[in-house]
Amino acid sequence: MSIEKNSGYDVQISHALVSLLMNAPGPACIADFTGTVILANDYFKKVFHIPPGSRDLKINIFSKDSPFSPAVKEIININEGIVSSAWKKITISPADGEKRNLIAIIIPFSDEKSGHFFFFSGCDITAEDLMSPEESRTNMLHDLINEIVRSNHLGQHPNEQLQYVIGRVGKVMNVQYSSYLEIDENIAPFRIYERYLWSADEGFLFGNEIEVLRDDHTFFTIFEELKSNKPKILRKHEIHGLIRKIFDKRKSGTLLLVPLTRELHLTGILAFWEKSDSREWMHPELTTLLVLAGIIETCCSKHRIEEVLEKSEQKFQSLIDRIGDMYFMTDKSGLLIRVSPSMAKNLGFSSVHSLLGTSLENMIHPPEFWPVFLSDIISEEGVKDYEIQLATSDSQIIFSSISCRLVYDDDGELLGIEGVIRDITRRKQYGDLLSDLEWKLEQAQKIARMGVWSYDSNLERFRVSQEVFSLLGIPKDQNYVVFNDFISRTYPPDKNKFLHFFPLTVSHGKDFDFEFRISLDSGKFRYLRMKGTPLIKRNVIQGSYGILQDITERKDVENHLMKYATELEEKTMELDAMRTQLLDMNRDLDDRVRKRTVQIEDLLKQKDEFIQIIGHDLKTPLTPLVAILPYIRKRITDPELGELLDNSIEDVSTIRKLVTTILDLAQMNSLYMLSDIQEIYVKEMIDQVINDNAYLIHQKSLHLVNDTPDFCQVFMSPIHFETVLGNLIGNAVKYSFIDGNVTINVVDQEDSVLITIKDEGIGIEPEQIPRVFEDFYRADNSRHERGSHGLGLAITKRVVEMYHGTISAESGGVGKGSVFSLQLKKNPEIFLKKREGLIHTIKQQQRDKNARK
Amino acid sequence: MQGNRNVMIVDDDAHVRIAVKTILSDAGFHVIAADSGSQCIELLKEGFSGVILLDIMMPGMDGWDTIRAILDNKLEQGVAIIMLTAKNVPDNKMIGLQEYVVDYITKPFDNEDLIEKTSFIMGYVNDQRNPGTAE
Numbered sequence: 001m002s003i004e005k006n007s008g009y010d011v012q013i014s015h016a017l018v019s020l021l022m023n024a025p026g027p028a029c030i031a032d033f034t035g036t037v038i039l040a041n042d043y044f045k046k047v048f049h050i051p052p053g054s055r056d057l058k059i060n061i062f063s064k065d066s067p068f069s070p071a072v073k074e075i076i077n078i079n080e081g082i083v084s085s086a087w088k089k090i091t092i093s094p095a096d097g098e099k100r101n102l103i104a105i106i107i108p109f110s111d112e113k114s115g116h117f118f119f120f121s122g123c124d125i126t127a128e129d130l131m132s133p134e135e136s137r138t139n140m141l142h143d144l145i146n147e148i149v150r151s152n153h154l155g156q157h158p159n160e161q162l163q164y165v166i167g168r169v170g171k172v173m174n175v176q177y178s179s180y181l182e183i184d185e186n187i188a189p190f191r192i193y194e195r196y197l198w199s200a201d202e203g204f205l206f207g208n209e210i211e212v213l214r215d216d217h218t219f220f221t222i223f224e225e226l227k228s229n230k231p232k233i234l235r236k237h238e239i240h241g242l243i244r245k246i247f248d249k250r251k252s253g254t255l256l257l258v259p260l261t262r263e264l265h266l267t268g269i270l271a272f273w274e275k276s277d278s279r280e281w282m283h284p285e286l287t288t289l290l291v292l293a294g295i296i297e298t299c300c301s302k303h304r305i306e307e308v309l310e311k312s313e314q315k316f317q318s319l320i321d322r323i324g325d326m327y328f329m330t331d332k333s334g335l336l337i338r339v340s341p342s343m344a345k346n347l348g349f350s351s352v353h354s355l356l357g358t359s360l361e362n363m364i365h366p367p368e369f370w371p372v373f374l375s376d377i378i379s380e381e382g383v384k385d386y387e388i389q390l391a392t393s394d395s396q397i398i399f400s401s402i403s404c405r406l407v408y409d410d411d412g413e414l415l416g417i418e419g420v421i422r423d424i425t426r427r428k429q430y431g432d433l434l435s436d437l438e439w440k441l442e443q444a445q446k447i448a449r450m451g452v453w454s455y456d457s458n459l460e461r462f463r464v465s466q467e468v469f470s471l472l473g474i475p476k477d478q479n480y481v482v483f484n485d486f487i488s489r490t491y492p493p494d495k496n497k498f499l500h501f502f503p504l505t506v507s508h509g510k511d512f513d514f515e516f517r518i519s520l521d522s523g524k525f526r527y528l529r530m531k532g533t534p535l536i537k538r539n540v541i542q543g544s545y546g547i548l549q550d551i552t553e554r555k556d557v558e559n560h561l562m563k564y565a566t567e568l569e570e571k572t573m574e575l576d577a578m579r580t581q582l583l584d585m586n587r588d589l590d591d592r593v594r595k596r597t598v599q600i601e602d603l604l605k606q607k608d609e610f611i612q613i614i615g616h617d618l619k620t621p622l623t624p625l626v627a628i629l630p631y632i633r634k635r636i637t638d639p640e641l642g643e644l645l646d647n648s649i650e651d652v653s654t655i656r657k658l659v660t661t662i663l664d665l666a667q668m669n670s671l672y673m674l675s676d677i678q679e680i681y682v683k684e685m686i687d688q689v690i691n692d693n694a695y696l697i698h699q700k701s702l703h704l705v706n707d708t709p710d711f712c713q714v715f716m717s718p719i720h721f722e723t724v725l726g727n728l729i730g731n732a733v734k735y736s737f738i739d740g741n742v743t744i745n746v747v748d749q750e751d752s753v754l755i756t757i758k759d760e761g762i763g764i765e766p767e768q769i770p771r772v773f774e775d776f777y778r779a780d781n782s783r784h785e786r787g788s789h790g791l792g793l794a795i796t797k798r799v800v801e802m803y804h805g806t807i808s809a810e811s812g813g814v815g816k817g818s819v820f821s822l823q824l825k826k827n828p829e830i831f832l833k834k835r836e837g838l839i840h841t842i843k844q845q846q847r848d849k850n851a852r853k
Numbered sequence: 854m855q856g857n858r859n860v861m862i863v864d865d866d867a868h869v870r871i872a873v874k875t876i877l878s879d880a881g882f883h884v885i886a887a888d889s890g891s892q893c894i895e896l897l898k899e900g901f902s903g904v905i906l907l908d909i910m911m912p913g914m915d916g917w918d919t920i921r922a923i924l925d926n927k928l929e930q931g932v933a934i935i936m937l938t939a940k941n942v943p944d945n946k947m948i949g950l951q952e953y954v955v956d957y958i959t960k961p962f963d964n965e966d967l968i969e970k971t972s973f974i975m976g977y978v979n980d981q982r983n984p985g986t987a988e
Contacts, residue, residue: 615939616910619961620866623866623869623872624868624871625961630964656961
């Protein structure tokens with residue numbers, strides 16, 4: 001804004017400053033550094049009698065004519081050149097003669113172009129100044145009260161607002177300190193907290209904690225007086241104890257205490273500390289303070305109550321949220337206005353909100369039941385454990401138990417129904433199951449002839465199952481059983497047993513298990529078994545419980561068994577005696593057998609030796625006979641003599657064979673052998689044996705197959721091998737029918753060789769098979785031929801066994817052929833070592849011999 | 854046929870000696886006979902070399918004793934021993950001497966077998982005496 005100034009030059013002054021100037025509550029102007037007024041408001045012009053709108057101001061605020069000059073001079077020290085903003089209460093006497101009290105404020109500001117300026121403002125406080133200090137303070141307190149009541153800030157933010165109020169009041173009251181004393185009567189010794197301590201000099205200070213002992217009599221008296229809701233003024237010189245110390249510390253003379261009370265309880269105190277010890281407060285002022293205190297208390301307690309309410313509401317809600325049972329509340333018309341989440345869940349609603357607003361009526365199943373239910377509630381003001389069925393949103397039925405009541409407000413007006421529902425579907429199922437089980441148990445008890453009992457030691461009564469009645473023979477119309485019912489029926493000799501065992505559970509907490517008899521009308525006994533254990537509830541023995549079982553049958557069986565056991569024992573003893581005798585006899589027999597065995601072994605040895613000698617003595621003369629006779633035969637030309645000699649040669653040959661065989665057998669018996677064990681080519685040896693039988697094979701037109709793999713070898717004496725194979729193949733040939741097949745099969749196994757000789761000949765009777773390997777056995781006497789003496793297979797078996805081999809015979813029966821199986825180890829470790837060279841020689845010999853053939 | 858054809862039959866039984874001598878002589882061998890082990894030693898000392906057919910069971914000095922005597926007198930050079938036996942029973946005496954026995958012939962024997970074995974062992978003796986000139 002460009003303002004034309006009286007001095008003739010323009011000054012740029014900001015809008016904000018001009019606006020401030022125009023709206024100032026008293027005379028205000030802007031002056032340059034010389035004090036010449038550049039701009040002024042109408043109030044200012046009025047003071048200096050300048051018509052409004054006039055621009056010709058011609059006033060210097062520093063001049064002696066100016067009504068401001070005394071004040072201005074006082075607050076501005078121009079000479080020092082230091083200018084700061086300042087204020088001063090001044091009195092001016094305008095031209096109309098009426099004195100005005102002003103607050104004069106001077107604020108310097110500067111402009112780069114135009115230099116220093118002053119903003120001068122006055123605030124007209126004449127009206128306030130005319131009032132007494134008490135009046136104005138009271139007025140201000142009233143304003144504050146109005147403000148508090150209107151804004152309700154104190155109710156919403158009690159802590160911040162209380163601080164603000166304490167500060168305001170302190171300022172209004174023009175005291176040294178003001179504070180709020182909070183009293184917590186819940187804590188013993190109760191404490192006073194000094195909060196929101198405000199100081200006229202320093203503003204808000206941290207509150208002290210004033211701890212007051214209960215036995216501080218001064219304070220106790222003061223408190224009691226304050227409870228009557230009257231302000232209390234304390235003077236330093238009247239006070240002792242703790243408060244006096246605070247007085248000293250704060251250099252105070254007077255303390256005004258204004259109580260905040262609720263129903264004769266002191267909840268807080270407004271405290272005002274004054275320096276002088278003679279300050280007085282007028283009645284209206286104190287009354288206003290009490291009103292203020294009352295308002296503060298109301299606001300704060302309202303807030304507290306709301307807080308508590310909110311908390312309990314939250315608690316309630318969380319309780320509802322957490323309970324497994326369904327909680328609900330309806331309005332008057334039966335619409336649900338509050339339900340627990342569990343209710344929504346159980347009834348198949350996705351959330352609590354989707355359930356709210358529906359009628360409780362819709363939940364009841366069947367719907368016809370609703371009026372009945374409702375009338376029951378209304379007539380009884382509520383129901384407890386009311387069993388009812390509820391239908392869920394997907395039409396499932398829930399068995400439930402409802403407890404609910406009618407709810408009224410404070411004026412007795414019906415609000416609705418409130419209650420809890422418990423899902424007893426499970427319980428219902430369990431209940432059914434339980435009654436089913438009970439029935440089964442009863443049946444089982446009947447079958448087992450077993451009853452169940454429990455004894456209450458306080459009532460001295462038994463509770464028993466049906467079976468006990470029948471076991472004891474008590475009429476069924478008797479409801480309970482007492483101790484005497486047992487005792488009176490017990491067979492007298494067993495009574496002591498009963499009296500001894502039964503009290504054990506109650507007196508000593510011990511289990512018992514005993515048997516006793518009761519007399520029946522028929523004169524017989526019934527054996528009963530009673531088993532019991534203490535019934536302990538809350539660590540106190542309340543009685544006992546157990547079973548009662550009919551064991552008569554078992555007893556009978558036991559008695560029978562006892563009888564048999566005794567008999568059995570007698571028999572056992574007899575048997576023992578007999579066994580001892582037998583043992584003695586056995587021992588005698590053993591001795592005799594052992595002696596006889598030794599004798600037999602001696603005899604056998606003698607026999608072997610005898611045969612050895614006989615054999616040798618036979619062989620020696622046979623040798624030249626066998627050698628010479630063929631030699632002579634060659635020289636004989638006379639056919640008649642030649643034939644006779646041929647017969648002799650044949651006879652000698654037979655004798656030789658017989659002697660050799662007998663000696664072989666004797667040798668086997670004594671388990672000696674000629675030690676010319678060597679590697680034998682099985683195929684070659686078998687061929688040789690077949691060759692030896694060639695005449696008979698040809699005569700019978702037999703088909704022999706030697707199915708032996710090449711290079712198959714066993715380690716054996718060739719003599720023994722020839723003996724074994726010669727016997728087996730010889731037999732096969734001998735007992736084959738004309739044009740029959742004989743198959744010799746050899747399988748080369750890992751460490752053994754399996755040889756089978758199969759013929760289609762006369763076969764063996766099944767019952768004879770085990771005997772074919774016996775000495776001097778001949779399957780069929782009619783088959784007796786020359787040269788057959790029934791020793792072949794016996795010798796064969798011995799040889800095979802000597803080499804740790806096995807031999808067995810099979811036959812389909814008479815006329816169905818036989819199979820002899822022979823298993824020979826490739827390396828039976830029974831032989832004596834021979835010089836390598838010699839083995840080589842003999843092999844060579846063998847090969848040469850074969851080559852020559 | 855080249856080489857040695859000498860055979861000595863040592864047996865206490867005269868019939869056996871005659872039989873062996875008859876058969877082997879017929880087969881072309883030069884056979885001398887001894888009726889005991891001691892006579893066998895005597896003949897060896899006189900310079901016999903060839904095949905000895907030695908009976909085991911003889912009264913007094915038996916076949917095994919005879920082999921031991923041959924070894925004791927270091928007369929084993931140029932001889933090969935075939936044991937002639939009527940019994941197949943080995944006894945303790947043979948232990949350690951077996952390796953000096955080239956073959957066994959069991960009494961009573963087949964003539965062919967006797968001739969065959971004797972011929973074969975004779976070849977063996979000749980090889981030993983003249984190594985490198987075999988066949």
